[in-house]
Amino acid sequence: MRASHFAFFMNLPTIVFLCVVLAYPIVFAGYLSVHRVGLAQLRRGEFPFNGWENYGRVFEDPLFWIGIKNTLLFSAITVTSEIVLAVAIALLINQAGVWTSRVTRLLILLPYAIPPICNGLIWSFLYSFQFGFLNRILFSLGLIETPINWAGNPDTALYALTVPYIWRTLPFAIILVHAALQGIPRELYEAAAIDGANAWHRFRRITWPLLRQIIAIILILRTAFAFAVFEEILAITQGGPGDATWVAAWYSYKITFAPPSNFGMGSASAFILALMIGLIALVYLRLIYRRVTV
Amino acid sequence: MFKPTPTGKLLLHVANLMVIVFILLPVVAVFIGSIQSEKALQADTRRLLPLEVTLDNFTVILTKGQQRGRIFEQATYLPDNIKSFYAAVTNSTIVAVSVTFLTLLFGSLSAYTIARQRYRWTLFLLQANIVARFVPVIVLMIPLYIVMRSLGQLNSLTGVIVAETGFLLPYAILILAPYFDMIPAELEEAARIDGCTRLGAFLHVVLPLVTPALAGCGVIMFIASWHELLVPLILNARPDFMTLPVIIASLVGDVFVFFNLMMAICLLALLPTVILVALLQRYIVEGLTAGAVKG
Numbered sequence: 001m002r003a004s005h006f007a008f009f010m011n012l013p014t015i016v017f018l019c020v021v022l023a024y025p026i027v028f029a030g031y032l033s034v035h036r037v038g039l040a041q042l043r044r045g046e047f048p049f050n051g052w053e054n055y056g057r058v059f060e061d062p063l064f065w066i067g068i069k070n071t072l073l074f075s076a077i078t079v080t081s082e083i084v085l086a087v088a089i090a091l092l093i094n095q096a097g098v099w100t101s102r103v104t105r106l107l108i109l110l111p112y113a114i115p116p117i118c119n120g121l122i123w124s125f126l127y128s129f130q131f132g133f134l135n136r137i138l139f140s141l142g143l144i145e146t147p148i149n150w151a152g153n154p155d156t157a158l159y160a161l162t163v164p165y166i167w168r169t170l171p172f173a174i175i176l177v178h179a180a181l182q183g184i185p186r187e188l189y190e191a192a193a194i195d196g197a198n199a200w201h202r203f204r205r206i207t208w209p210l211l212r213q214i215i216a217i218i219l220i221l222r223t224a225f226a227f228a229v230f231e232e233i234l235a236i237t238q239g240g241p242g243d244a245t246w247v248a249a250w251y252s253y254k255i256t257f258a259p260p261s262n263f264g265m266g267s268a269s270a271f272i273l274a275l276m277i278g279l280i281a282l283v284y285l286r287l288i289y290r291r292v293t294v
Numbered sequence: 295m296f297k298p299t300p301t302g303k304l305l306l307h308v309a310n311l312m313v314i315v316f317i318l319l320p321v322v323a324v325f326i327g328s329i330q331s332e333k334a335l336q337a338d339t340r341r342l343l344p345l346e347v348t349l350d351n352f353t354v355i356l357t358k359g360q361q362r363g364r365i366f367e368q369a370t371y372l373p374d375n376i377k378s379f380y381a382a383v384t385n386s387t388i389v390a391v392s393v394t395f396l397t398l399l400f401g402s403l404s405a406y407t408i409a410r411q412r413y414r415w416t417l418f419l420l421q422a423n424i425v426a427r428f429v430p431v432i433v434l435m436i437p438l439y440i441v442m443r444s445l446g447q448l449n450s451l452t453g454v455i456v457a458e459t460g461f462l463l464p465y466a467i468l469i470l471a472p473y474f475d476m477i478p479a480e481l482e483e484a485a486r487i488d489g490c491t492r493l494g495a496f497l498h499v500v501l502p503l504v505t506p507a508l509a510g511c512g513v514i515m516f517i518a519s520w521h522e523l524l525v526p527l528i529l530n531a532r533p534d535f536m537t538l539p540v541i542i543a544s545l546v547g548d549v550f551v552f553f554n555l556m557m558a559i560c561l562l563a564l565l566p567t568v569i570l571v572a573l574l575q576r577y578i579v580e581g582l583t584a585g586a587v588k589g
Contacts, residue, residue, distance in 0.1 A: 006492045007407040011419060013400040014463060021434070021460020022426050028437035042440065092309055097298070100310035107317045109578065113571035114320070115521040117539045118560040121546070122320045125327050125553045131335050133323040139340040147339070167320065172582060179583045217586055228430035231523055235546055249432045256436050257528065263436055270433040281428035285421060 026274070029267045037263035047264075054268035064269060066243050067251040070158055071273075074247060075226035077162045078169070082222055083215055085166070086173035091207075093174075094181050112171040120235020123164035127151040127236065151236050154244035161245055164232050169225070173218045180214040181207070220284045224277045248273045324564075327557030328352070331365035335554055351558035355379050371550050375541045376559070378533045386537040389454050389526070390519040396459045397515045398508055401466030402474075406496055408467065409474035420471070423464035431461060435528045442529055449532045457525050462518055466511055469585035473507035474500065510581030513574045517567050538563045 256266025330344035350363030
């Protein structure tokens with residue numbers, strides 16, 4: 001068999017899956033987003049064309065804009081915190097002579113093993129106003145007199161939600177930074193030490209420049225995934241209190257599957273989210289993946 | 295690398311302790327929440343550790359509500375979904391094992407050729423996979439729901455397996471491709487000179503050399519599938535076809551389910567992947583790193 005034919009047959013299953021489960025649904029979502037698709041139309045199997053009406057209604061919906069605003073704020077907070085924490089913790093577990101660093105290193109992957117929906121429920125127990133575990137800890141330590149309503153206060157709910165998400169997704173970032181740290185030759189640090197550079201200078205002049213690439217990767221990957229946050233929202237606040245924690249994916253989900261189910265509007269809003277994430281993906285492809293590969 | 299001063303070392307210990315406390319906080323919460331009764335949680339809302347420890351939460355889940363134990367004696371209502379716990383475990387296992395097998399099978403076929411044969415279309419396929427990894431599941435779920443509904447494939451494990459395999463396959467390829475890239479092509483050439491077919495060289499020479507990669511990628515796929523909520527949540531509404539995350543998500547709106555029972559079922563659901571991660575940590579770290587940075 002010729003090499004090119006062989007390559008084609010080896011890739012056939014992948015191509016079929018990509019077309020059936022990814023490409024076709026995206027095109028179909030685009031189709032749905034310009035048609036009227038409610039439960040009645042779904043039963044009849046006919047979707048009347050309605051042009052840009054779904055997009056118009058989505059853009060006129062204040063909840064959609066609240067969702068977009070919250071998604072951007074949520075992503076900005078989680079991604080920034082994750083990068084700062086990942087660099088700090090990766091440097092920490094990279095310390096050879098400190099035994100507690102070895103303990104931390106053993107535990108780093110634990111959050112990665114927790115199902116997101118369980119993580120959400122566990123934090124809803126931690127955050128519970130009346131029965132919450134976090135308030136119990138603070139009471140026991142004598143730090144608070146009255147319970148704090150972590151996720152039930154519209155002013156703090158979105159910030160409260162960032163913590164469980166950071167907790168669950170931080171291991172990925174730490175692992176990448178730690179792998180990059182281990183790739184930095186020791187000689188660089190030794191030479192710097194001979195030249196009299198202190199710890200800050202060594203970090204600023206050697207570590208940081210060599211970490212920039214991996215940090216760019218984390219920044220892009222984590223932003224794209226944070227844009228689609230769903231499980232923690234469902235488990236802890238369901239968008240509430242009021243509309244304080246509506247995010248883009250939650251909006252699409254509710255509009256589509258909560259009565260009165262509007263699949264057209266749901267597709268339109270999901271399509272907008274996909275376009276936002278698609279832009280991030282293109283940046284990743286152009287700026288980073290190519291440079292690493294070639 | 296550099297010997298820290300005694301004060302520096304103390305600061306490092308303190309920093310480590312803070313990280314460890316942060317990592318363990320939810321784990322301690324789920325454990326302590328699951329070993330007490332609703333009454334105990336409600337009686338003293340400031341108490342950290344339970345006055346008495348009970349395993350009734352686990353008993354009631356593991357016996358499908360048959361054995362209620364002391365703390366559920368007077369309970370007249372128990373959610374049906376709690377009773378289908380075993381069905382959910384079976385479904386989750388079937389789905390996760392199938393998805394792992396399929397993504398590894400198709401993923402390695404693809405990753406090998408993408409790494410070996412540089413045509414314009416294989417490069418395009420690689421880029422398509424990179425972009426595909428970013429597509430948010432919610433965008434795909436709305437059309438997939440309508441397609442599956444019209445095909446009569448709602449409430450079937452096959453639908454969930456096909457969908458999850460499709461979503462995860464690009465990621466599997468990105469994880470595996472760098473490993474195949476590292477295998478010297480001379481090995482296959484030698485095998486081919488000895489009369490091996492292309493497929494034979496791949497199966498007998500290359501594949502055995504990348505077993506660590508297959509282990510890492512496989513466990514990452516299993517975990518991703520075990521954790522997946524949106525796909526089965528949208529496709530499967532009947533209790534017999536729900537997976538564990540769906541059962542757990544269904545407790546969210548149920549005002550009659552209290553934290554003790556929720557924490558117990560969460561603890562049972564997170565155990566398998568925690569054990570996997572503990573056993574295969576090294577492979578997972580390698581796989582995650584390879585999937586994000588090629589080379």
